[in-house]
Amino acid sequence: MSTQSSATPSTPIISIREVSVEFPGVLALDRVSFDISAGELHAIVGENGAGKSTLMKLLSGVYTRYDGQIFFQAEPLRFSSTRDAERAGVSIIHQELNLVEQLSVSANIFLGRERRTRLGMLDDRAMNGAAAELLAELECRAAPTQPVGELRVGDQQLVEIAKALSLRSQIVIMDEPTSALTETESERLMRIIGRLKARGVTILYISHKMDEVFRLADRITVLRDGKFVSTVLPADSSPRSVAHLMVGREMEDASAFAKRTPGKVALEVEGLSLAWPGHAQPYRLKDIDIKVHEGEVLGIAGLMGAGRTELLECLYGASRLPPTGTIRIAGQPARFRHPADALRAGVALVTEDRKRLGVFSQLTVGQNITMCTLREAARLGWIRSKAEQAQATGIVEKLRVRTPGTEESITNLSGGNQQKCLIGRGLLTRPKVLLLDDPTRGVDVGAKGELYRLIDGLCREGLAVIVTSSELPELLTLSDRILVLCEGRLTGEFTRSEATEQRIMEAATARAGTLPRAS
Amino acid sequence: MKTTFGERWWNRSEFWLVLANLIVYLVVYFADKQHNFGSTESLMLLVTETTMLGIFAIGMTIVIISGGIDLSVGTIIAFSSIIFTIVVKKMVLPALLAKGGVGPGVLLTATAATLSLALVIGLFHATLITLLKLPPFIATLGTLIGLRSLARVIAQWQFQSDKVSVSAPEFRALFNATWSFTVPGIDLPLRIRWVPLCVFLVVAIAAMILMRRTVLGRHLYALGGNEEAARLSGIRTDGLKFVAYSIGAFCAGLAGILYAAREGQGNSTNLGVGYELNAIAAAVVGGASLRGGAGTITGTILGAMFLTLVVNGIPHLIKIDSTLYEGIIVGVVVILAVAVNQLRTRGRSR
Ligand SMILES: Nc1ncnc2c1ncn2[C@@H]1O[C@H](COP(=O)(O)OP(=O)(O)OP(=O)(O)O)[C@@H](O)[C@H]1O
Numbered sequence: 001m002s003t004q005s006s007a008t009p010s011t012p013i014i015s016i017r018e019v020s021v022e023f024p025g026v027l028a029l030d031r032v033s034f035d036i037s038a039g040e041l042h043a044i045v046g047e048n049g050a051g052k053s054t055l056m057k058l059l060s061g062v063y064t065r066y067d068g069q070i071f072f073q074a075e076p077l078r079f080s081s082t083r084d085a086e087r088a089g090v091s092i093i094h095q096e097l098n099l100v101e102q103l104s105v106s107a108n109i110f111l112g113r114e115r116r117t118r119l120g121m122l123d124d125r126a127m128n129g130a131a132a133e134l135l136a137e138l139e140c141r142a143a144p145t146q147p148v149g150e151l152r153v154g155d156q157q158l159v160e161i162a163k164a165l166s167l168r169s170q171i172v173i174m175d176e177p178t179s180a181l182t183e184t185e186s187e188r189l190m191r192i193i194g195r196l197k198a199r200g201v202t203i204l205y206i207s208h209k210m211d212e213v214f215r216l217a218d219r220i221t222v223l224r225d226g227k228f229v230s231t232v233l234p235a236d237s238s239p240r241s242v243a244h245l246m247v248g249r250e251m252e253d254a255s256a257f258a259k260r261t262p263g264k265v266a267l268e269v270e271g272l273s274l275a276w277p278g279h280a281q282p283y284r285l286k287d288i289d290i291k292v293h294e295g296e297v298l299g300i301a302g303l304m305g306a307g308r309t310e311l312l313e314c315l316y317g318a319s320r321l322p323p324t325g326t327i328r329i330a331g332q333p334a335r336f337r338h339p340a341d342a343l344r345a346g347v348a349l350v351t352e353d354r355k356r357l358g359v360f361s362q363l364t365v366g367q368n369i370t371m372c373t374l375r376e377a378a379r380l381g382w383i384r385s386k387a388e389q390a391q392a393t394g395i396v397e398k399l400r401v402r403t404p405g406t407e408e409s410i411t412n413l414s415g416g417n418q419q420k421c422l423i424g425r426g427l428l429t430r431p432k433v434l435l436l437d438d439p440t441r442g443v444d445v446g447a448k449g450e451l452y453r454l455i456d457g458l459c460r461e462g463l464a465v466i467v468t469s470s471e472l473p474e475l476l477t478l479s480d481r482i483l484v485l486c487e488g489r490l491t492g493e494f495t496r497s498e499a500t501e502q503r504i505m506e507a508a509t510a511r512a513g514t515l516p517r518a519s
Numbered sequence: 520m521k522t523t524f525g526e527r528w529w530n531r532s533e534f535w536l537v538l539a540n541l542i543v544y545l546v547v548y549f550a551d552k553q554h555n556f557g558s559t560e561s562l563m564l565l566v567t568e569t570t571m572l573g574i575f576a577i578g579m580t581i582v583i584i585s586g587g588i589d590l591s592v593g594t595i596i597a598f599s600s601i602i603f604t605i606v607v608k609k610m611v612l613p614a615l616l617a618k619g620g621v622g623p624g625v626l627l628t629a630t631a632a633t634l635s636l637a638l639v640i641g642l643f644h645a646t647l648i649t650l651l652k653l654p655p656f657i658a659t660l661g662t663l664i665g666l667r668s669l670a671r672v673i674a675q676w677q678f679q680s681d682k683v684s685v686s687a688p689e690f691r692a693l694f695n696a697t698w699s700f701t702v703p704g705i706d707l708p709l710r711i712r713w714v715p716l717c718v719f720l721v722v723a724i725a726a727m728i729l730m731r732r733t734v735l736g737r738h739l740y741a742l743g744g745n746e747e748a749a750r751l752s753g754i755r756t757d758g759l760k761f762v763a764y765s766i767g768a769f770c771a772g773l774a775g776i777l778y779a780a781r782e783g784q785g786n787s788t789n790l791g792v793g794y795e796l797n798a799i800a801a802a803v804v805g806g807a808s809l810r811g812g813a814g815t816i817t818g819t820i821l822g823a824m825f826l827t828l829v830v831n832g833i834p835h836l837i838k839i840d841s842t843l844y845e846g847i848i849v850g851v852v853v854i855l856a857v858a859v860n861q862l863r864t865r866g867r868s869r
């Protein structure tokens with residue numbers, strides 16, 4: 001992808017001028033001005049809470065109240081709704097996906113713009129056909145008639161992209177599209193983005209992954225604390241200097257941890273299997289043996305659908321069907337029927353799907369953080385506000401959650417800051433074994449570094465950590481050992497010194513195609 | 520930017536409900552030439568009806584906050600009235616029934632028996648919902664239909680009638696006992712029926728403490744807000760449902776006892792018909808969300824007051840055939856109240 005092609009052409013497709021947005025207690029955007037050129041891929045980067053999503057929501061008509069002006073092709077425009085923006089050719093793929101889970105893929109793609117037959121009935125045949133075409137173009141294996149709720153996040157996102165395609169949008173906004181994807185799915189997305197660009201679509205791209213940004217972007221705009229910092233060309237810049245612009249201070253290198261020395265076995269799994277009734281592949285997990293020691297970080301790699309989440313759920317007593325095999329915590333056999341049992345035994349899980357499985361959207365930041373440990377802040381079931389407050393502020397300070405206060409509604413926090421709250425919820429249980437399912441999804445570079453250091457520190461105090469990640473570099477940084485899952489079986493084990501991205505990917509795809517596939 | 524005290528109030532739906540209550544009251548008071556809406560009698564009626572509705576609407580609110588719904592409330596009221604009167608009648612010799620045989624011991628035993636049965640009904644609902652995974656709507660719909668008939672069967676079997684009456688004055692005093700007093704500075708004498716008021720106050724305070732100050736309450740909000748996340752946070756969601764539906768049925772049972780005392784009879788056929796909808800309306804006007812996870816006890820109490828004011832105000836405004844229009848007016852007003860509340864909160868987040 002060329003970097004000079006569209007450096008500064010004469011007419012920008014979008015001009016943002018002196019735009020400010022204020023929420024109670026936060027100035028989310030503070031007199032931001034910059035231009036976006038037609039046909040470019042413009043990356044927007046910044047820390048969690050810098051205002052990236054807010055800006056995108058203005059451009060796509062989600063938020064309608066702001067000061068300042070936005071010009072589309074030199075015309076001042078103010079959208080009054082998302083429908084308005086769609087009509088003007090702007091689509092957004094939100095950070096938190098916006099799909100109706102019960103409806104089918106094609107119904108979601110054509111939601112609000114359903115095709116009709118001459119008699120005014122829904123023309124399912126036409127919609128399914130069109131949807132199938134779009135999905136094929138996006139290399140998505142989902143069927144148009146499948147309910148969206150059954151799809152993995154990666155495919156759900158493609159449904160959103162298919163929607164943007166079907167609208168023939170000239171401007172497509174992607175808010176952290178790869179944060180929930182595995183490497184292969186990200187690769188697929190990169191190819192799709194390439195194709196969109198070839199068609200002349202302008203793309204606004206938010207990501208916390210610097211390698212992606214530098215690979216894709218024609219220009220990069222940095223926001224910090226709601227303010228515009230600068231727009232740079234990738235050729236004149238480096239991931240390090242961009243990170244520096246984002247944070248506003250020099251960052252320590254998080255990857256060089258001193259060697260940790262593992263202690264006793266904290267968790268031991270033998271012959272763990274989880275059935276998958278009614279599927280061509282009759283198990284989700286098969287004959288898994290795992291050992292994790294105190295003070296050790298065990299990484300679990302694997303493609304989406306390989307069973308990473310299912311494995312963690314089994315260890316946490318959260319799987320729908322009980323797994324077979326034995327699990328021992330510190331030598332004691334454990335059979336968890338409910339996550340409450342696991343928590344009592346010192347096993348905590350930070351879930352992968354923040355919106356569906358983590359956040360209580362009607363509760364405050366503080367209430368979300370203390371959800372697992374409220375009993376400890378209570379006497380005879382009676383909550384002592386001071387003790388609860390202490391738990392919440394402790395986490396907010398330790399993890400540097402950016403929020404006006406613990407009384408703020410959690411949905412008013414930026415995505416990355418919500419994630420920090422959920423990690424804090426797990427940490428408060430003072431676990432012996434901490435299960436992290438893709439914990440840094442949507443967390444900015446600075447905060448990631450802090451989190452890695454925090455995990456390292458806890459490990460040195462004797463915590464055992466099992467972590468999965470959609471980013472291999474993250475696993476390589478964090479883990480002492482990496483296990484690779486493929487279609488429910490362990491297909492590789494690497495120590496820190498043996499592990500490379502190449503070897504892990506090979507193990508992760510080792511069995512693909514050799515086993516009957518779930519249809 | 521700090522939110523000021525004024526702004527905090529402005530954003531609370533309770534503030535708007537208090538205002539709405541005041542407006543309805545004053546409109547009716549001044550529209551009625553004789554100002555009957557401010558009479559001793561009228562005020563006593565308003566307080567009593569608010570408290571009666573409040574008692575079972577609070578139970579309903581807790582169920583709604585936990586993400587469920589309880590359609591059986593009206594039927595439980597009828598069923599409890601029958602059980603309560605039957606136990607009273609069985610415990611007192613017929614000869615004594617009219618002559619002071621209904622002592623506190625009898626009333627307490629009957630109350631205990633009735634409330635235990637109400638609890639059993641709540642547990643039954645929770646069992647259907649957790650074990651058989653029935654949707655709450657269906658589980659309680661079954662009771663809505665079936666329990667009234669069961670109440671009739673029991674009444675017929677014991678006393679060969681759909682209604683079981685107890686006319687003893689001590690029995691009726693359970694509802695009717697009044698207490699008169701005057702507030703210094705106001706020359707209007709005031710009277711209240713103190714038993715329902717006290718029951719209501721105890722229920723309301725207990726519920727407020729439960730929902731605001733206890734772990735159990737917080738977990739109920741969590742359950743209603745995101746059940747799967749609650750389970751993954753180590754909350755025993757099935758157990759919580761037992762708590763919620765038991766509270767709902769228990770409150771309805773309490774109301775049933777008081778209604779039996781008011782009528783002087785247990786009534787299996789036409790007592791409590793449609794009351795579940797009044798309770799839902801009170802909760803929703805008070806800010807509860809039928810999707811669960813949101814709502815307050817204070818809101819529901821103000822919602823119950825609002826509904827009572829509207830219903831009782833109508834005959835003061837429309838002198839002829841007021842019952843003819845009652846449904847229309849109440850329906851419109853409920854929808855308006857909820858819509859205004861929705862628009863107000865939506866305007867804030869955008
Ligand atoms: N609806 C809202 N009400 C109040 N505050 C809000 C609201 N939406 C966002 N904010 C605040 O505005 C700021 C910017 O949020 P925004 O979501 O734009 O951040 P972001 O740059 O997208 O971060 P992330 O990388 O974590 O997604 C944050 O401090 C956030 O708490």
Ligand SMILES: [Mg+2]
Pocket residue numbers: 052053054095175414415416
């Ligand atoms: Mg964001």
